[in-house]
Amino acid sequence: MQQSLCEVLQGENGFTVAGTYENAANIDELYRILQPDILIMDIDMPDVNGLEGLERLKQVYPDAKVLIFTVFEENDKVLNAICLGANGYILKSSSPEKIIEAIKDVVNGGAPLTPAIAAKILMHFPKPSAAAQKAEDDLHQLSEKEKEVLELLVKGFSYKMIAAELNKSVETIRTQIRNIYRKLNVHSNAEAIIMAMNAKAV
Numbered sequence: 001m002q003q004s005l006c007e008v009l010q011g012e013n014g015f016t017v018a019g020t021y022e023n024a025a026n027i028d029e030l031y032r033i034l035q036p037d038i039l040i041m042d043i044d045m046p047d048v049n050g051l052e053g054l055e056r057l058k059q060v061y062p063d064a065k066v067l068i069f070t071v072f073e074e075n076d077k078v079l080n081a082i083c084l085g086a087n088g089y090i091l092k093s094s095s096p097e098k099i100i101e102a103i104k105d106v107v108n109g110g111a112p113l114t115p116a117i118a119a120k121i122l123m124h125f126p127k128p129s130a131a132a133q134k135a136e137d138d139l140h141q142l143s144e145k146e147k148e149v150l151e152l153l154v155k156g157f158s159y160k161m162i163a164a165e166l167n168k169s170v171e172t173i174r175t176q177i178r179n180i181y182r183k184l185n186v187h188s189n190a191e192a193i194i195m196a197m198n199a200k201a202v
Contacts, residue, residue: 001092005040005069008096009103022046024053028060037107038065041086043077051080058085067106087111087188101160108174109181110159111188139196141183149176153189154196 002020009015018034023045031039039057043050050068057064068081068089078089088111090102105111142150152162159177163170177189186192 005099008099012100015100015103024048024050024056027053027057031057031061031064038067038103040067040069040103042069043081051077051084054081054084054086065106067102082190088190098158101158105159105189109188110174110177111190138184142180146176146180146183149173150180150192150196153177154193 002022006017006020009017018036019030021030024041025048027039027048041050041054045053054066057066062085066086068078068086069092070078070089071092072078081089087106088102090099094102139147139150148166149162152165157165159170159173162168163173166173177192180192181187184192184195186195
């Protein structure tokens with residue numbers, strides 16, 4: 001699987017594979033040396049697994065971007081990874097095109113996240129009613145077009161799927177999502193989705 005993924009990435013224009021490793025041992029030191037734009041990390045690895053490595057990395061480099069590469073999205077380990085700071089996840093069964101798109105989304109500030117995982121996070125961290133009311137108030141700042149984009153994010157649409165659904169360019173969708181982040185004072189798709197679900201606004 002590691003070799004196949006490496007070949008997919010090396011064959012993509014503009015991508016460079018900085019290194020591949022069997023586990024997350026010395027992840028903070030490797031990150032310091034290689035300074036990658038993104039890490040693609042499995043959860044179940046020998047010796048030092050993905051969750052241990054992710055926690056260690058985020059303590060030293062909180063802005064490091066990590067995409068979890070997993071078999072089952074229902075696995076609670078995925079939820080744990082998101083809670084530890086992973087920027088999103090992609091299923092191993094995804095097509096090469098979908099994997100490339102997810103990587104680009106994370107590098108550009110997005111967070112591939114399905115409603116199933118967002119709902120689990122919401123259940124783990126219930127928001128006080130005051131916070132829920134604030135979330136609803138913040139969502140009212142969005143334009144109708146931005147609300148439409150956010151609704152599709154909640155449904156699990158990727159940037160490319162949203163662009164196709166709304167007959168817009170992917171770059172236009174990225175701009176609208178950046179505006180959504182700014183208005184909601186969030187930094188990822190995950191936060192925006194959870195806010196929307198919490199406020200029951202979409």
